[in-house]
Amino acid sequence: MSKQKNDEEKTYSISELASQLEISPRTIRFYEEKGLMSPNRTPGNQRIYTRKDRGRLKLILRGKRFGFSLDEIAEMIGISEADMNEIDQIEKSLHYGEKKLGEIRRRREELDLLEQDLLEIRDKLLKRLHTLTE
Amino acid sequence: MSKQKNDEEKTYSISELASQLEISPRTIRFYEEKGLMSPNRTPGNQRIYTRKDRGRLKLILRGKRFGFSLDEIAEMIGISEADMNEIDQIEKSLHYGEKKLGEIRRRREELDLLEQDLLEIRDKLLKRLHTLTE
DNA sequence: GTTATAGTTGACGTTAACGTAAAGGATAAG
DNA sequence: CTTATCCTTTACGTTAACGTCAACTATAAC
Known part of the structure; x- marks a missing residue:
């Protein structure tokens, strides 16, 4: 079947x-x-x-x-195993999914910020190195 | 001064x-x-x-x-407070920084994958919802 | 000055996420 | 069939990252 x-x-x-x-x-x-x-x-x-x-x-x-904690991950996974016959359940899972997708997008922005932090530190080091070695 | x-x-x-x-x-x-x-x-x-x-x-x-653990973060921060008079130290910090920047780029790829995982789950739910409600 | 509120340093408690060791069963190699 | 190497469950140990008092001090409001 x-x-x-x-x-x-x-x-x-x-x-x-x-x-x-x-x-x-x-x-x-x-x-x-x-x-x-x-x-x-x-x-x-x-x-x-x-x-x-x-x-x-x-x-x-x-x-x-x-x-993410294991509990949060369990929740994410959980929605993929929701009761596929209950419309309410599916909609609830969808809602939760959208929420998590939003979080992921925010994480991407934060990742950019973290990268900038490190890039700034690097620039500072590079400049200092140039003044020392020239 | x-x-x-x-x-x-x-x-x-x-x-x-x-x-x-x-x-x-x-x-x-x-x-x-x-x-x-x-x-x-x-x-x-x-x-x-x-x-x-x-x-x-x-x-x-x-x-x-x-x-990242607090220890790792401490390391990252540490490089920004390295001895700015020791060329060796600065170069070492730079090297460490490059490594972390690489990690961040890899994280970005992984973030894409995680997003895809959630998008797939969402699609599955959406399709199921359509067949149930039509 | 008194009182309320917020801050300080210990010190012990808690929880998540495993590590590790014991006692025994399963499987592959010879 | 024996032996070595995996696997199983059970159970207690450990560590990071805080939470939660307690006893005391500083600061702000009156």
């Missing part, structure tokens, strides 16, 4: 994924504890991560690099 | 500054403990913050919003 391709999608073990993304396996398990992801298991109960899981994890790490 | 303007530069008390930047006084004192700033004091030992101190504080908060 659904687009069930072939079964040979690339998967990863926890430590593979961890070393790829330069984090520890414990960190990945921790995110799972927090409800940020829930990978499938082998018959022997070991975690297997699909390409999609990998994308999810990268999204989490990205959020972290912008100072 | 130096450009000593008039003395009436705008200053702030700790709680003024705190409410302006929407943080607690304790947070400001904590940053001082960590060596991130050192405001002047009144004769009665109370902190007075200049416009420059305020800028410094905003820089700190900006760094935080991009996931």
